[in-house]
Amino acid sequence: MSYGFETLAIHAGQEPDPRTGAVIPPIFQTSTYAQDAVGSPRLGYEYSRSGNPTRDALQECLAALEGGTVGLAFASGLAAEDTLLRTVCAPGDHVVIPDDAYGGTYRLFARVAQRWGVDWTAAKVSDPDAVRAAIQPGRTKIVWAETPTNPLLGIADIAALAGIAHEASALLVVDNTFASPYLQQPLGLGADVVVHSTTKYVGGHSDVVGGALITADTALGDELRYHQNAMGAINGPFDAWLTLRGIKTLGVRMDRHCDNAERIAAFLSGHPAVSQVLYPGLPEHPGHEVAAKQMRRFGGMISFRAAGGEEAAVKICNSTELFVLAESLGGVESLIEHPGQMTHASAAGSPLEVPADLVRLSVGIETADDLLADLERALG
The missing domain is CATH 3.40.640.10 (Type I PLP-dependent aspartate aminotransferase-like (Major domain))
Structure with missing residues (x-):
């Protein structure tokens, strides 16, 4: 069956x-x-x-x-x-x-x-x-x-x-x-x-x-x-x-991760402190159509580039309260990190080096309004 x-x-x-x-x-x-x-x-x-x-x-x-x-x-x-x-x-x-x-x-x-x-x-x-x-x-x-x-x-x-x-x-x-x-x-x-x-x-x-x-x-x-x-x-x-x-709760968790990430991606897309949002659920993402074809939804991970460069990106990472500054991803709690100095530091100077102004979010399953308010404070 x-x-x-x-x-x-x-x-x-x-x-x-x-x-x-x-x-x-x-x-x-x-x-x-x-x-x-x-x-x-x-x-x-x-x-x-x-x-x-x-x-x-x-x-x-x-x-x-x-x-x-x-x-x-x-x-x-x-x-x-x-x-x-x-x-x-x-x-x-x-x-x-x-x-x-x-x-x-x-x-x-x-x-x-x-x-x-x-x-x-x-x-x-x-x-x-x-x-x-x-x-x-x-x-x-x-x-x-x-x-x-x-x-x-x-x-x-x-x-x-x-x-x-x-x-x-x-x-x-x-x-x-x-x-x-x-x-x-x-x-x-x-x-x-x-x-x-x-x-x-x-x-x-x-x-x-x-x-x-x-x-x-x-x-x-x-x-x-x-x-x-x-x-x-x-x-x-x-x-x-x-x-x-x-x-056992993977399905229900992923739905909530996706719900929250979609709201946050939309919020970041219109923010003056953000120069680019990388999220396959956005229609302007170059892989959006392929993702829509092979994925059920678009996931709970978002990356964005800070308009003020590396210094601004680091400041944002250091300024959140609900988004915990930590490596890893995919847990029920929201995390924020600076890949260039954290998870991807080993790729510095290689063909895989990531942009210095990049911030990565692992969007958790907390109340979405609280997460949005936290990012608003950090970006401001």
Whole structure:
């Protein structure tokens, strides 16, 4: 039977405990498992790096929400990315990444992967021709996309990039963190792997760090599962349980994030202290039509450029009260940050350097009027 998103978020992988009837999956806080005989572990569980029932519940739920067959949970989003990279790529291979990728993703490619022989090229993923030009035939193994991108809110046409990647015998990997599976499901548009920092919208409460990979390719999923165990950066049982708890309200939270973000984007668009608003829900956004085609709504992330330059941008970040000055995103509380000096500082001086006058907002689910008043004070 086919179920809707909100039903899957509450029930997929989360049957009542067969022994006690507990309606919430237990936290199996154990490192090892008794075996009935040599080589006969119960239900396949032998060691919690290899498998844990709480993590399995999260992984099954993530796969269901993204329309995949295999979901894997990791200690962080970057742990998931590193496992994927080392599964698919070898020394001498090449990857195309967004020219405004998340700073941690850039650091992974430029400071870690490049040292063991994997090259990368930054391309504007909102421009399919630019991505096609960046591919190196025979060497490119992954086209890596974020949509929306972090922090410039660029929109990539997932179906178009899938076609380009597959023509080159490469995988299309989509970081779906900003959208969440509620707003966008890349596998259904042709992507091969979806990446999440589950720390963000999936967990949703700024109380747990985690990451995930989801694929509809069972063979690739088996390879990724092998490397998840071999490399060991797994999601612990309590972290998995907290993430599952957050997932249950993902749909209703995302609707509220979007409601608030739409009002704030409209407010910022008419403010004299703001020179540009970057939000795919605005009709003037260059990716608006593509976003409307492949997303349910436009998300809770907004970036804008301060009319007074870097000094004004920093002052705005330091002046809010409800918008907490902090890195990360996707929690129920609203956050504000200066990407150039915070989340994307590692990209300074590179092709991925972000504008110095850029401010990024993670719009929470507080009362919208209160958030608007807070920004009005800070901008004034």
